[in-house]
Amino acid sequence: MxxxxxxxxxxxxxxxxxxxxxxxxxxxxxxxxxxxxxxxxxxxxxxxxxxxxxxxxxxxxxxxxxxxxxxxxxxxxxxxxxxxxxxxxxxxxxxxxxxxxxxxxxxxxxxxxRPLAEELISKLGKQATKNIRDDYGRNSDVTGLWNTTMDTLKCCGFNGYNDFTGSPYYNETSHQYPPQCCLHAASPCSAAAAQTASNTTITGCFPKFKKLIEDNSxxxxxxxxxxxxxxxxxxxxxxxxxxxxxxxxx
Known part of the structure; x- marks a missing residue:
């Protein structure tokens, strides 16, 4: 050959x-x-x-x-x-x-x-936050995608639990946040509980993803x-x- x-x-x-x-x-x-x-x-x-x-x-x-x-x-x-x-x-x-x-x-x-990259990520973050506040809890595909992301990375929202404020899910659950934003991920929690969780281990998905990349660079x-x-x-x-x-x- x-x-x-x-x-x-x-x-x-x-x-x-x-x-x-x-x-x-x-x-x-x-x-x-x-x-x-x-x-x-x-x-x-x-x-x-x-x-x-x-x-x-x-x-x-x-x-x-x-x-x-x-x-x-x-x-x-x-x-x-x-x-x-x-x-x-x-x-x-x-x-x-x-x-x-x-x-x-x-x-x-x-x-x-890097400044341009940070600007693009910032715009992406704004779009992601808008996506959560407009469709999370209303659109099954968007809700499922975010649930999968948060369950996998053990995070909450794009930047943090405040991304869900005003979302259909937030309004339908009497101002509660998804279980992924709580220390005990079994049921929705209040803003105070979500704040406590964000101060300990549960951060936004972007900060968690950024840290994951840095740790495995x-x-x-x-x-x-x-x-x-x-x-x-x-x-x-x-x-x-x-x-x-x-x-x-x-």
């Missing part, structure tokens, strides 16, 4: 794994959103399962988006290598390049333009560099095949 054949096999194998992973993730996402009743039935059969496990239904859209992207990338990589299609290989290269550029741009904004950087290296290798292999196919046909 020559160099060209080896690159084709590696391209096919690597993207075949990506394609299968994407198909699996996409299938799970569609199943979660379309057949939510069956999913809940399966979850309820799990012995001693936490109640918040049912909130997994709200990650269906994310699974569908991630699965679709992986499916497209894997398909283009596999078919481009097997069929020796320069068009598919070029499209594969472009998609991976766009993802790579977006990752680099995000890193540059965070590391170099080395691991995150290593994973990011590994993903970037794989993307660069994929682009190099795809362009090598692209050029070799062109020279062979020429």
């Amino acid at each position: 020559g160099c060209f054949g080896f690159l084709k096999v590696m391209m096919f194998a690597f993207n075949g794994i990506i394609f299968l992973a994407g198909a699996g993730i996409l299938g799970v996402g569609i199943w979660v959103k379309v057949d939510s009743g069956s999913v809940l039935g399966v979850l309820q059969q799990i012995q001693d399962a936490p109640a918040e496990l049912g909130q997994l239904l709200n990650v269906g859209y994310l699974l569908i988006a991630v699965g679709a992207v992986l499916l497209i990338i894997g398909f283009l990589g596999c078919c481009g290598a097997v069929r020796e299609s320069r068009c598919m290989l070029l499209l594969f290269f472009v998609i991976v390049l766009v993802v790579f550029i977006a990752e680099v741009a995000g890193a540059v904004v965070i590391l170099v333009f 080395v691991v995150i950087i290593a994973v990011a560099l590994g993903i970037a290296a794989l993307e660069v290798c994929a682009m190099i292999v795809s362009m090598t095949l692209y050029c070799k196919i062109g020279s062979k046909r020429g």
Whole structure:
């Protein structure tokens, strides 16, 4: 097997794994959103399962988006290598390049333009707070997404418990705050209890997420560099095949 054949096999194998992973993730996402009743039935059969496990239904859209992207990338990589299609290989290269550029741009904004990043996060925080006050307790998807986030990170709101003040949930529960904002997360609590909890262990989700990133910065950087290296290798292999196919046909 020559160099060209080896690159084709590696391209096919690597993207075949990506394609299968994407198909699996996409299938799970569609199943979660379309057949939510069956999913809940399966979850309820799990012995001693936490109640918040049912909130997994709200990650269906994310699974569908991630699965679709992986499916497209894997398909283009596999078919481009097997069929020796320069068009598919070029499209594969472009998609991976766009993802790579977006990752680099995000890193540059965070590391170099920190004031700009803080401004963007501030705007995001305002939108998140507005989202809570407008829809939490009224929109099941928004409520479920925030419940899942708060249960996972053990936090309350975007900045803190005050984000829920004036929300549909707050008004319908006689000015009470979600259980996640309380020290004993079993039932809603008053503003005084939520304030006590925020002074001890339960902070906003953004401060908690920021601390989580700072505590695991080395691991995150290593994973990011590994993903970037794989993307660069994929682009190099795809362009090598692209050029070799062109020279062979020429």
